[in-house]
Amino acid sequence: xxxxxxxxxxxxxxxKQFKEHMYACLEKAGVSRGKAEExxxxxxxxxxxxxxxxxxxxxxxxxxxxxxxxYADIMRECPNFLNNELIEAVKRxxxxxxxxxxxxxEEFQKDKVKYSGIGNLFHEDKIIPVTKGKKETVExxxxxxxxxxxxxxDDKEKFIKEPGLAEIPNLTVIHYKDNLRELIKKIRDxxxxxxxxxx
Numbered sequence: 447x448x449x450x451x452x453x454x455x456x457x458x459x460x461x462k463q464f465k466e467h468m469y470a471c472l473e474k475a476g477v478s479r480g481k482a483e484e485x486x487x488x489x490x491x492x493x494x495x496x497x498x499x500x501x502x503x504x505x506x507x508x509x510x511x512x513x514x515x516x517y518a519d520i521m522r523e524c525p526n527f528l529n530n531e532l533i534e535a536v537k538r539x540x541x542x543x544x545x546x547x548x549x550x551x552e553e554f555q556k557d558k559v560k561y562s563g564i565g566n567l568f569h570e571d572k573i574i575p576v577t578k579g580k581k582e583t584v585e586x587x588x589x590x591x592x593x594x595x596x597x598x599x600d601d602k603e604k605f606i607k608e609p610g611l612a613e614i615p616n617l618t619v620i621h622y623k624d625n626l627r628e629l630i631k632k633i634r635d636x637x638x639x640x641x642x643x644x645x
Contacts, residue, residue: 447637448591449539450584452600453548453555456529456622457536458562463527468496471520476509493577495551496520524561531626536567539641545572547583547598549605581608588614597633 454460472482485503486494500513536544546568548555555575559565565573574583580600588596594616600606601622611619620632633640 447640447642448543448545448587448594448596449536449642450545450547450587450596450598451532451536452602452605452622453546453559454550455601456599457532457546457564458524458558459527459529460558464524464558467523467527468520471516472500472503475504475511475516477503477507481507493551494554496554496557521557521561524558525563528562528564532629533564533567535626535630535642536564541567541569543641544568545574545587547574547576547580547587549576549580549602551575551577579608580605581611584611584617585614588617592616595637599629 451457458464469479469482473479482503486499489499497513497517500516503509504511504513504516544567546559548559552575556573559568559573576583580598584596584598595618596614596616597618597620598606598611599620599622603621606619606621611617618632620629622629630642633642
């Protein structure tokens with residue numbers, strides 16, 4: 447069995463922890479949370495790059511700090527924002543069976559994986575950032591693993607309900623809702639021998 451994991455808000459607590467930390471670091475650097483949030487809401491869906499975001503804010507507000515330095519301050523805390531319970535399950539599954547398909551700017555998404563310290567749990571070519579939908583990438587992974595069941599785990603309905611996804615014959619799609627027990631039950635029902643559920 448192969449597993450395709452989303453990164454943000456599945457393997458990594460992006461909204462509740464990382465983003466809060468990002469705003470705190472920007473406030474410390476001199477950008478109010480209100481202004482940072484306002485600008486973030488205008489650029490978040492457009493291949494969001496944290497480096498570009500910081501540079502633009504600093505230029506607009508005349509902040510003299512080095513954007514790269516603040517970026518590094520934000521990113522160095524990434525290991526503290528992992529979904530450790532799910533990461534332990536990923537370790538049991540094994541690097542040969544795991545993919546990450548994550549939405550967003552390639553450099554930023556790969557940096558989050560790298561800084562979080564879990565890059566060794568996935569082959570480099572199996573960490574795949576996308577900037578549109580995920581269906582095409584998921585379909586290719588399923589085609590390469592036609593003899594096996596593939597489980598795609600994502601927290602965003604817009605990705606798990608993409609047209610055509612349900613027609614992929616060896617694919618099971620699971621909506622992740624911060625509940626590892628529910629996820630494991632769904633996988634156990636599909637494949638009682640799955641390594642994901644073993645402790």
